[in-house]
Amino acid sequence: MTEHEIVFPHTDKLHRITALDALRGWAIFMVIVCHASLCVSNLPHWLQMIGKACGSGVQMFFIISAWSLLNALEFHRPRDGKTWIQKFFVRRFFRIAPLWYVVIIASLMWGFTGWSHFRSVDLNTFEIGISTVFAGTLIPFGDAINKIPAGGWSVEIEMLFYLFLPLLFARVKNLRFALICFISSILLSFLLFQFFPHCQLQSDEERKMFLWYGIAGQAPVFLLGLVAWFLSRKWIIKNGLTATCIVIAGLPLALVLSLIRLHTGFVDLILPQTACAAIFVLVLVASIAKPLSLFVNKATVFLGKISYSVYLLHFFVIDILLHLFPHLASDSSLGFIMIFTTTTIVS
Numbered sequence: 001m002t003e004h005e006i007v008f009p010h011t012d013k014l015h016r017i018t019a020l021d022a023l024r025g026w027a028i029f030m031v032i033v034c035h036a037s038l039c040v041s042n043l044p045h046w047l048q049m050i051g052k053a054c055g056s057g058v059q060m061f062f063i064i065s066a067w068s069l070l071n072a073l074e075f076h077r078p079r080d081g082k083t084w085i086q087k088f089f090v091r092r093f094f095r096i097a098p099l100w101y102v103v104i105i106a107s108l109m110w111g112f113t114g115w116s117h118f119r120s121v122d123l124n125t126f127e128i129g130i131s132t133v134f135a136g137t138l139i140p141f142g143d144a145i146n147k148i149p150a151g152g153w154s155v156e157i158e159m160l161f162y163l164f165l166p167l168l169f170a171r172v173k174n175l176r177f178a179l180i181c182f183i184s185s186i187l188l189s190f191l192l193f194q195f196f197p198h199c200q201l202q203s204d205e206e207r208k209m210f211l212w213y214g215i216a217g218q219a220p221v222f223l224l225g226l227v228a229w230f231l232s233r234k235w236i237i238k239n240g241l242t243a244t245c246i247v248i249a250g251l252p253l254a255l256v257l258s259l260i261r262l263h264t265g266f267v268d269l270i271l272p273q274t275a276c277a278a279i280f281v282l283v284l285v286a287s288i289a290k291p292l293s294l295f296v297n298k299a300t301v302f303l304g305k306i307s308y309s310v311y312l313l314h315f316f317v318i319d320i321l322l323h324l325f326p327h328l329a330s331d332s333s334l335g336f337i338m339i340f341t342t343t344t345i346v347s
Helices: 018-038 045-113 125-132 152-171 175-198 204-213 215-234 240-262 270-289 298-305 307-324 326-330 332-346
Strands: 011-013
Touching: 018 045, 018 270, 018 298, 018 307, 018 332, 045 125, 045 152, 045 215, 045 240, 045 270, 045 307, 152 215, 152 307, 175 215, 175 270, 204 215, 215 270, 240 270, 298 307, 307 326, 307 332
Parallel strands: none
Antiparallel strands: none
16 A cells, blocks of 8 residues: 555545545534525524534635545546546536536526525626626625525635645645644635725725635635645544544534634634634544444435535525515524425525
């Protein structure tokens, strides 16, 4: 076995880890909690806070994505030969793009129904065009980010990360180099967060959206996925109790750190977000080594396998629920439970 070979238990295939699907299931669970809580007024304060904290499920997606794609690249590269980079891009495009374009068309048509809760119907050709090439998060002006489709910023930033992943895979050979890349991204993010608040080309809201939803805010999270990839090779958790404690304590701790992020100054929010993502790294490594049935089970694995379609479609389900049953939006906790449960099942 070479330095870059590793055998993990609990796999469906050589390059597919069941625990990752389960963690994706928990990540989409958190995202739906977040969006359902945004739709209901008069929620108890504690439930509002949990809903906001669950927005960090997107960062969990990013870390899992980085890890699983590195795993897939290691599996495919020797089999694809000299065309491994081209084949990587083709596979990722056809994994993401078909449903993406369907949802863009559906979102444009949806705007005419008047049912849109998350989407803006005030769209122009430029904003539609940049969405078709996954470039919304690269535009530092206007209101292009996250406009169409709803929640699309996370897919766009992931597609942008795909452009750099083969380079990282080819050049970063050990945990030390991965940590250097991660720390460098943190420093670069701080510089960008310091510079852009003084840029006069944007409104305050535009600057915040560009930084938070863009590469400046999310690159450190993706690079933590790279760190997780190497860490999982060096730190194989053999003690089941240790892994269980990390997972059980890690997820609530990550939510607490996510709440701290919500109460920090804008320039300072990169630290608590990165700390939250670092906890997700530990949870990922522990779950791969010793899957805990409470978290890794048929339900969470299934939800994880369909998480991409659930992510893009659950906004439509919430729109329909709020149109058919408008009282849910003001029905406090019961409305939240109904929206969350129905959205999770139908999506």
